Amino acid sequence: MTREALRPGRREEILKAAGELFGSRGYHATGMRELAQALELRGSSLYAHIEGKEELLWAIVDRAAAAFTAAADEVPDDLPPAERLERLITAHLRVIFRQLDHAAVFFQDWVHLSTERRREMVARRDEYQQRFRRAVEDGVADGSFQVEDPGVATLIVLSALNFSYQWYDAAGPLDPERLARAYARTLLDGLRSRHLAAAGGKE
Amino acid sequence: MTREALRPGRREEILKAAGELFGSRGYHATGMRELAQALELRGSSLYAHIEGKEELLWAIVDRAAAAFTAAADEVPDDLPPAERLERLITAHLRVIFRQLDHAAVFFQDWVHLSTERRREMVARRDEYQQRFRRAVEDGVADGSFQVEDPGVATLIVLSALNFSYQWYDAAGPLDPERLARAYARTLLDGLRSRHLAAAGGKE
DNA sequence: ATCGGACTAACGAACGGTCGTTCGTGTACC
DNA sequence: GGTACACGAACGACCGTTCGTTAGTCCGAT
Numbered sequence: 001m002t003r004e005a006l007r008p009g010r011r012e013e014i015l016k017a018a019g020e021l022f023g024s025r026g027y028h029a030t031g032m033r034e035l036a037q038a039l040e041l042r043g044s045s046l047y048a049h050i051e052g053k054e055e056l057l058w059a060i061v062d063r064a065a066a067a068f069t070a071a072a073d074e075v076p077d078d079l080p081p082a083e084r085l086e087r088l089i090t091a092h093l094r095v096i097f098r099q100l101d102h103a104a105v106f107f108q109d110w111v112h113l114s115t116e117r118r119r120e121m122v123a124r125r126d127e128y129q130q131r132f133r134r135a136v137e138d139g140v141a142d143g144s145f146q147v148e149d150p151g152v153a154t155l156i157v158l159s160a161l162n163f164s165y166q167w168y169d170a171a172g173p174l175d176p177e178r179l180a181r182a183y184a185r186t187l188l189d190g191l192r193s194r195h196l197a198a199a200g201g202k203e
Numbered sequence: 204m205t206r207e208a209l210r211p212g213r214r215e216e217i218l219k220a221a222g223e224l225f226g227s228r229g230y231h232a233t234g235m236r237e238l239a240q241a242l243e244l245r246g247s248s249l250y251a252h253i254e255g256k257e258e259l260l261w262a263i264v265d266r267a268a269a270a271f272t273a274a275a276d277e278v279p280d281d282l283p284p285a286e287r288l289e290r291l292i293t294a295h296l297r298v299i300f301r302q303l304d305h306a307a308v309f310f311q312d313w314v315h316l317s318t319e320r321r322r323e324m325v326a327r328r329d330e331y332q333q334r335f336r337r338a339v340e341d342g343v344a345d346g347s348f349q350v351e352d353p354g355v356a357t358l359i360v361l362s363a364l365n366f367s368y369q370w371y372d373a374a375g376p377l378d379p380e381r382l383a384r385a386y387a388r389t390l391l392d393g394l395r396s397r398h399l400a401a402a403g404g405k406e
Numbered sequence: 407a408t409c410g411g412a413c414t415a416a417c418g419a420a421c422g423g424t425c426g427t428t429c430g431t432g433t434a435c436c
Numbered sequence: 437g438g439t440a441c442a443c444g445a446a447c448g449a450c451c452g453t454t455c456g457t458t459a460g461t462c463c464g465a466t
Contacts, residue, residue, distance in 0.1 A: 010441085028231035029315060032426060044427080045442045053426065108311060112232060152377070152385050155370055156363055163362035174355070182355050190393030213415085235452060247453080248416045256452065409466075417458075424451070432443075 011049045013039060015063075018056050023104035027057055027112050057109060058117055064106035065124050067095045072131050081139030085157075086188055088132055090180040092161050096168070097176040103165045132158060136191065146193040157187050214252045216242060221259050226307035230260055230315050260312060261320055267309035268327050270298045275334050284342035288360075289391055291335055293383040295364050299371070300379040306368045335361060342394065349396040360390050 017038045021030045032053060033043035050056055071091040075084060096103040110121050133154040139145035147153040161183065168174070220241045224233045235256060236246040253259055274294040278287060299306040313324050336357040342348035350356040364386065371377070 026229075026231065026314070028229060031424075033424090042443060044429090044444075047427070048441060111229070147389070148385060152382065153389065155367075156386060156389050159366035159369075160359050160363035162369075163366040164358075166362075166365075167358055179355065182351060183359060186350070186356065186359050186393040188393075189395070189397060190389040190391075192392070194392060234450075236450090245417060247418075247455085250453070251415060407466100410464095412462090414461080415459090417456105419455090419457105421454075422451100425449080426447105428447075429445090430443105431445105433441090434439105435441105436437100436439085 014046065014049055015056070015059055019060050019099075019101040019105060022057065022060065022109055023101035027105070027109040054112075054114060054117075057105070058113060060102055060105045061110050061113065061117075061121060064095075064099065064102040065121060065128075067099065067102070068092065068128055069124070071095050072128065075131075080144070081135050081142060082144045082188060082192075085132065085135040085139065085191075086184045088135060089157070089161065089184045089187060092158075093164065093180040093183055094176065096161070096165050097170065097179070100165060100168065100170055107162055107165055129154065129158065139191065143193065145191040147191055153191055157191075160187060217249060217252055218259070218262055222263050222302075222304040222308060225260065225263065225312055226304035230308070230312040257315075257317060257320075260308070261316060263305055263308045264313050264316065264320075264324060267298075267302065267305040268324060268331075270302065270305070271295060271331060272327070274298050275331065278334075283347070284338050284345060285347045285391060285395075288335065288338035288342065288394075289387045291338060292360070292364065292387045292390060296367065296383040296386055297379065299364070299368050300373065300382070303368060303371065303373055310365055310368055332357065332361065339394065346396065348394040350394055356394055360394075363390060 014035070018030075018035055021035055021038060031043075032046060036043045036046050071094065072088055075087040075091060077084070079087065110118065113121060133150060136145060136147065136150045136154050136157070140147060140150055145153075164183075168176075168179075170176075217238070221233075221238055224238055224241060234246075235249060239246045239249050274297065275291055278290040278294060280287075282290065313321065316324060336353060339348060339350065339353045339357050339360070343350060343353055348356075367386075371379075371382075373379075
């Protein structure tokens with residue numbers, strides 16, 4: 001009756017394959033028989049290891065969320081705001097780049113969770129977002145950033161980060177660490193105090 | 204046999220409802236009967252006005268792509284790079300904010316198009332992206348921008364813009380024009396020549 | 407004025423197919 | 437002889453779509 005942890009490794013393989021399929025084709029566009037086939041199984045055999053399709057989605061989304069949180073936990077709260085935000089940015093991108101499939105599922109399929117689980121994810125996402133926002137606000141307070149609306153600035157930063165799963169290719173020529181630094185530098189500079197309009201702009 | 208333009212207005216209503224449903228629930232999570240119900244119809248009645256579900260998706264995605272292209276066409280090619288990129292950014296965001304539903308479908312459901320149509324969209328998207336990239340490269344050439352990789356910088360900018368459909372709320376308090384300006388200012392500053400590290404950062 | 411017919415638009419029923427899932431069975435291994 | 441695991445068959449539900457039919461409307465002819 002309790003249908004979990006029969007063999008420990010099998011469930012992990014299923015999660016991996018589900019991550020790849022959900023990530024590339026999308027949750028609703030992936031059938032259970034299709035998933036089973038990727039593991040050289042029949043659809044019915046999956047249910048000895050998992051509770052159902054939605055639980056599979058939940059496991060992936062939950063892990064991805066946990067990975068983001070864990071990475072942000074490594075960034076000390078008492079760092080100066082600019083450096084703190086820089087580390088939050090690079091940590092966030094590293095999670096995306098390392099687990100592209102899970103990140104894709106996290107960003108594009110979390111809406112298909114059940115109402116209750118979706119509500120929980122929204123809460124955790126908002127909490128996570130607050131860390132970025134606090135870094136931005138602290139930076140405004142100490143003068144290293146200059147933005148009119150810290151909430152908007154936070155959304156701009158996170159948008160830039162989160163869309164990267166759409167085009168980043170782990171097999172491509174871009175080195176993830178260099179990419180993360182480029183991201184951080186560009187975004188940090190975007191928030192930094194504006195000193196002077198260099199060429200004679202009218203504004 | 205020719206199943207189009209029976210009544211001109213009806214098809215438009217269907218497209219509107221489909222945009223809202225596909226945009227919020229997703230393409231594969233929306234059934235034709237569900238779409239019909241939103242129009243107070245039965246599923247079978249839709250087929251007097253449309254060819255099929257995928258043609259509906261195509262119509263929406265195609266229009267969204269055309270809207271982006273048309274908006275970018277309004278930006279003169281001979282503007283100085285920084286101003287040109289600024290106008291490209293605000294034009295792009297205006298399209299997203301004005302047609303949130305269609306933008307959502309465009310960004311998250313274009314993958315579900317048929318192979319051929321998907322290929323066409325990729326080509327058009329790449330072409331569109333080139334306009335942003337050219338503005339960035341020209342800005343690097345004339346010294347107004349300073350980035351190590353113009354391709355990456357372009358992707359960062361477009362990522363920041365494109366993810367906005369996920370959180371922007373037309374009914375919310377944020378004024379779209381102010382928001383677009385905040386976006387442009389932040390991103391432009393991120394690309395601009397770096398003058399000096401203001402406070403004594405070690406880097 | 408009224409009938410007949412063409413046209414528009416929506417309908418119910420049904421098609422073949424696929425969906426996620428359940429269940430009883432078979433089979434290898436300890 | 438349990439136990440772990442995979443299987444085929446089947447379930448009810450829903451999918452996108454087709455088709456024959458039925459109303460309603462407009463219009464020219466009677």
